[in-house]
Amino acid sequence: MAPAQQNIEVCTEVMEPALELRLTSDGCKDENNVEHSKNNNTVKQNNILNEKTNNETDFDISKYEAMEFTPRIRWPDLVVQVSLHLVSIYGIFLIVTNEVKLLTTLFALATIYTSGFGITAGVHRLWSHRAYKARTPLRILLAFLFTITGQRDIYTWALDHRVHHKYSETVADPHDVRRGFWFAHVGWLVLTPHPAVEDRRVALRKCSLDLIEDPVVRIQQKIFIPLFLLLNILIPIWIPWYFWNESLVTSFVISFVLRFTTTLNIAFSVNSFAHLWGNKPYDRFIKPAENSVVSLAALGEGWHNYHHVFPWDYRTSELGRINVSTNFIDFFAKIGWAYDLKAATSSMIENRAKRSGDGTLGESEEPETNSKQHFD
Ligand SMILES: [Zn+2]
Numbered sequence: 081m082a083p084a085q086q087n088i089e090v091c092t093e094v095m096e097p098a099l100e101l102r103l104t105s106d107g108c109k110d111e112n113n114v115e116h117s118k119n120n121n122t123v124k125q126n127n128i129l130n131e132k133t134n135n136e137t138d139f140d141i142s143k144y145e146a147m148e149f150t151p152r153i154r155w156p157d158l159v160v161q162v163s164l165h166l167v168s169i170y171g172i173f174l175i176v177t178n179e180v181k182l183l184t185t186l187f188a189l190a191t192i193y194t195s196g197f198g199i200t201a202g203v204h205r206l207w208s209h210r211a212y213k214a215r216t217p218l219r220i221l222l223a224f225l226f227t228i229t230g231q232r233d234i235y236t237w238a239l240d241h242r243v244h245h246k247y248s249e250t251v252a253d254p255h256d257v258r259r260g261f262w263f264a265h266v267g268w269l270v271l272t273p274h275p276a277v278e279d280r281r282v283a284l285r286k287c288s289l290d291l292i293e294d295p296v297v298r299i300q301q302k303i304f305i306p307l308f309l310l311l312n313i314l315i316p317i318w319i320p321w322y323f324w325n326e327s328l329v330t331s332f333v334i335s336f337v338l339r340f341t342t343t344l345n346i347a348f349s350v351n352s353f354a355h356l357w358g359n360k361p362y363d364r365f366i367k368p369a370e371n372s373v374v375s376l377a378a379l380g381e382g383w384h385n386y387h388h389v390f391p392w393d394y395r396t397s398e399l400g401r402i403n404v405s406t407n408f409i410d411f412f413a414k415i416g417w418a419y420d421l422k423a424a425t426s427s428m429i430e431n432r433a434k435r436s437g438d439g440t441l442g443e444s445e446e447p448e449t450n451s452k453q454h455f456d
């Protein structure tokens with residue numbers, strides 16, 4: 081659980097209140113002005129407190145909030161989702177009726193959990209939030225794992241996630257949870273997006289050049305279709321068929337469709353369940369909540385109240401919470417593949433909880449009492 085401290089980049093107290101508001105005139109966050117202090121005594125000077133906080137953009141959310149909008153169904157996407165889920169139900173039936181080799185089921189489960197790190201530690205914490213830095217071998221590994229999950233290319237996913245955080249609970253949020261559980265879970269993928277979402281996707285593209293600068297992201301996007309076919313469909317079907325003589329149809333149903341659909345639903349759950357149910361120790365005024373069940377399934381991504389308050393923290397939760405993706409990053413930090421890990425100090429967390437939390441901090445799982453010494 082203990083982070084690789086020599087590599088942690090600690091964000092100091094003063095940056096927190098200003099961080100979410102420091103936007104340039106086109107709505108981009110100016111990363112260069114973010115103040116961090118490294119454990120190893122390197123402190124970058126900050127001028128945040130002297131800086132004029134700029135949250136004025138040309139974008140007028142109230143106009144979009146007021147407009148009439150009726151989404152249309154995107155039939156091809158709807159047909160894909162319905163088909164995946166129907167075949168998955170058939171797959172579960174095959175498993176419970178003992179029609180599937182045990183190895184095939186175990187292989188699907190193992191693939192779900194290992195490829196999941198490509199989402200959590202990869203496209204989410206690394207590429208969307210820049211919560212740490214990763215050397216090329218780790219970036220390639222994460223891109224490989226992420227492609228197995230089949231959840232679009234890194235660039236598209238990360239861009240949408242940045243829009244989600246920046247415009248959370250507005251019409252510009254791609255999976256605005258105010259439109260209900262089903263919309264946030266899967267509806268947003270089968271309906272045409274709100275014009276505000278399209279507008280902000282275009283706007284954030286301009287300030288997401290860091291994504292395109294990464295050759296791993298560029299290459300993965302360029303060859304996404306053949307990579308998707310190979311890593312998400314063909315190889316997972318081939319392995320059970322070739323190595324333990326599973327039938328091709330069963331392998332297709334379990335190792336591709338059921339596995340793929342399960343991974344999708346775990347990721348969807350962060351947008352739906354973890355935006356609706358759970359306590360809010362850090363900010364009771366937002367919908368994202370601490371959801372331990374989602375966290376268990378989503379490799380530590382369900383501590384969502386914390387994550388929306390401190391989105392740049394590579395741990396996405398306090399120390400003491402079960403968070404295997406944090407352990408994954410810590411492991412790679414130990415071998416030097418991950419570095420500049422950003423984390424909030426315990427006093428920042430406590431102060432924020434006092435100011436806006438619902439009073440449940442430390443009620444369920446006590447954060448490590450000595451966590452302060454790691455970061456102060
Ligand atoms: Zn969220």
Ligand SMILES: [Zn+2]
Binds near residue numbers: 245
């Ligand atoms: Zn996030």
